[in-house]
Amino acid sequence: MSTFPVQIVERAALILTGSEILRAKVQESNLHPLASTLRALGISLERASIIPDDRALIAAEIRSLIRDYDVVFMSGGIGPTHDDVTLEAVADAHGVTAQVHPELRKLLEQVYQERLTAAHLRMGLVPTGADLVSLPEILWPTVVMGKVWILPGVPELFRMKLSVVRAYLRGPQSIVGRAAYTMMDEAELKPLLDEVVRDHPLVSVGSYPKWFDPTYKTKITFDGSNTDDVERALAALLCRLPAGEPQRTE
């Protein structure tokens, strides 16, 4: 099977192909599991694009994102029907054709046996030059074309394939996150936050108001690659808060 090397990547993007999402027929549900997985790996997810199942549009989006990001994940459009055009679009974006891969043809023959049709074989399409990346516990290999990782759209299968991402991709360093919850509103917090942001340039500080929650009004988050930096930024906020705050930290 595959001898794919573990890769260090820093900045990731996601393309969700899904006319059904844009038309409100199904709710998007793959972004969050991918974002959690990448965060745990220390890889920064920096964009997600949700676009229709249109081969030319998808290819243009891939071409644009592989210029700017280290890895681009695709979700959706890898079944056998007319609206499944992801493999061809990935091939187009790389200026190659897509062909049925012998290894996938063998797998399809094993699964479907005498029921195998031309439609089934479409599921074996792979852009010329792509790698098949495998794990012992997952039957179906994942197609990786350069920076582009092709993942399924069906949420249960998408989550299953995240173990392949976890096995073969790493960020340059892990991301540390802390948070403080307060009953103060964002406008009260702003002058304190501005000082913390100014004094801790290596820490990314976020502020998220919560409505209709009796336990807090604003969550302040601190993310960085160095634990000490992150702890110092959190401490810098805490020492500026009035008595009785924060409600809690995590």
Added chain:
Amino acid sequence: MSTFPVQIVERAALILTGSEILRAKVQESNLHPLASTLRALGISLERASIIPDDRALIAAEIRSLIRDYDVVFMSGGIGPTHDDVTLEAVADAHGVTAQVHPELRKLLEQVYQERLTAAHLRMGLVPTGADLVSLPEILWPTVVMGKVWILPGVPELFRMKLSVVRAYLRGPQSIVGRAAYTMMDEAELKPLLDEVVRDHPLVSVGSYPKWFDPTYKTKITFDGSNTDDVERALAALLCRLPAGEPQRTE
């Protein structure tokens, strides 16, 4: 208050600004309500971009999308803190500055009274030349700058503001949707679907496999602006299905 005209728009895009979504701190939840609202209005949502809270990135995304779409919705980044940069980014994208609008200043003074700070006033920032669009039942006006509708990121407020979208935007024609559920898999369906797709070019046909559902394996959807076209495409599939299918239609 506002005398904003009802607008007919065809193609929409959405920009979700949310480092917190990309970092897996919160789950995205505004796309689906907007997609449902637009679908009911006959407006076609054709792209959603989820990008970080970065003023230059947001401005570049706006500039790119207003070239290609009739209306661009923004969600998020309109609070008072350092990571709330949407209003300034919208102004940048249009080559204007953002200033505190007198009408919003008055509202903020009424709400916060002697507690009003410079941070609160940031929530009154509006790009020069923007419209304030109101409904009698919603206190806070919605800022609309040309094609760009600026909506909040907090899900409860975002949903509330969709009534403003419903009041002032219309699609050129309503979208009719039907669906059939079958126990056939996509590969079995593909030859039948290819004929239906070929014979009904004005109807958009989608095919969505469902795993781990005992009641069906594939949902086939038919969308179009003409009821008769959509019904004919559905009928064309149904008459090609074997006995016992479909499991149900809707």
